[in-house]
Amino acid sequence: MSGKFYAGFIVISAIFAGAAIYYLQVYGYYRDIAVNTPAAEIRLTTNAGVAEPIMIDGFEGIDADSSPIRFRACFRTPQTMAMMTETYRVYEDAVPLNAPNWFACFDAQAIGAALESGSAVAYLGEENIIYGIDRVVAVLEDGRAFAWNQINSCGKVVFDGKPVPEGCPTPPAREGN
Numbered sequence: 001m002s003g004k005f006y007a008g009f010i011v012i013s014a015i016f017a018g019a020a021i022y023y024l025q026v027y028g029y030y031r032d033i034a035v036n037t038p039a040a041e042i043r044l045t046t047n048a049g050v051a052e053p054i055m056i057d058g059f060e061g062i063d064a065d066s067s068p069i070r071f072r073a074c075f076r077t078p079q080t081m082a083m084m085t086e087t088y089r090v091y092e093d094a095v096p097l098n099a100p101n102w103f104a105c106f107d108a109q110a111i112g113a114a115l116e117s118g119s120a121v122a123y124l125g126e127e128n129i130i131y132g133i134d135r136v137v138a139v140l141e142d143g144r145a146f147a148w149n150q151i152n153s154c155g156k157v158v159f160d161g162k163p164v165p166e167g168c169p170t171p172p173a174r175e176g177n
Contacts, residue, residue, distance in 0.1 A: 026100050030070065033061035042075065042147055044088040044137060045124040054079060056145070060105050068130045069097060073147040074105035081121055081139055094122030094136045097148050111138050111146050131171050132158055 033039045040059050043051040054077055061073035077084075094115055099106040114120035115138060125135030125147060132155020139145040151159065154168035164171060 027102070029064040029066040030062045030100065030103075031064065033059075033063055033073070035059050039063065040073075042073065042077075042137060042145075043126055043135070044084070045126060046088055051126045054084075060103075061147075062099070062103055068133045069149045069151060071135070071147070071149040072097075072099040072103060072106045075145050075147075076143045077139060077145050078143060079139075081141060084123060084139060085121060089124040091122040091124045091134070091136050094138060095150060096136075096138065096146065097150065099148075106146055106148075114138070114140055127152070128154075128169060131155070131169070 040061055041053050042056050042059075043053050045051045056075040056077050059073065059075040061071070063072075064070035096106075096108040096111040096115075098108045111120065115122055120138045120140045122136055122138045125137045127134050129135045129149065132152060133149050134152045135147060136150050137145060137147045154165060157163075157165050158168070158171050
């Protein structure tokens with residue numbers, strides 16, 4: 001009798017733990033970004049190296065404090081791709097990251113396909129918005145736009161525990177070291 005009880009307890013505990021982990025990963029840590037807050041301001045880096053806000057409409061965004069790459073946003077911009085490409089830095093290695101299924105406006109596969117086909121262009125939003133993380137903004141021909149945070153080349157090396165490569169900024173000091 002006691003063996004069945006303990007086995008049942010372990011199985012039920014595992015089910016609850018699995019459900020809690022799933023909930024936290026998909027829903028728990030995310031929060032909506034309110035419109036008209038600094039977090040909802042979309043900036044692009046000009047060819048001169050200055051990040052400046054762009055005109056947007058219909059902003060929807062999510063973020064989480066648990067990871068610097070959980071930021072996702074969807075919006076529209078009235079600026080044309082031709083004007084933007086002349087003014088702002090194109091981001092060559094843009095790879096849209098998946099968003100939770102419930103954040104339906106952000107489809108990473110569709111954005112990636114649009115970038116590959118040339119019907120969208122990715123721009124550098126802000127370099128090192130957090131050390132080693134760039135904000136990337138992809139704009140489609142019809143004015144729909146998407147933003148996400150992506151690990152940059154400096155971050156990939158430093159986050160793996162390797163020395164800072166030449167041309168990368170010095171990482172900030174870690175707390176507790």
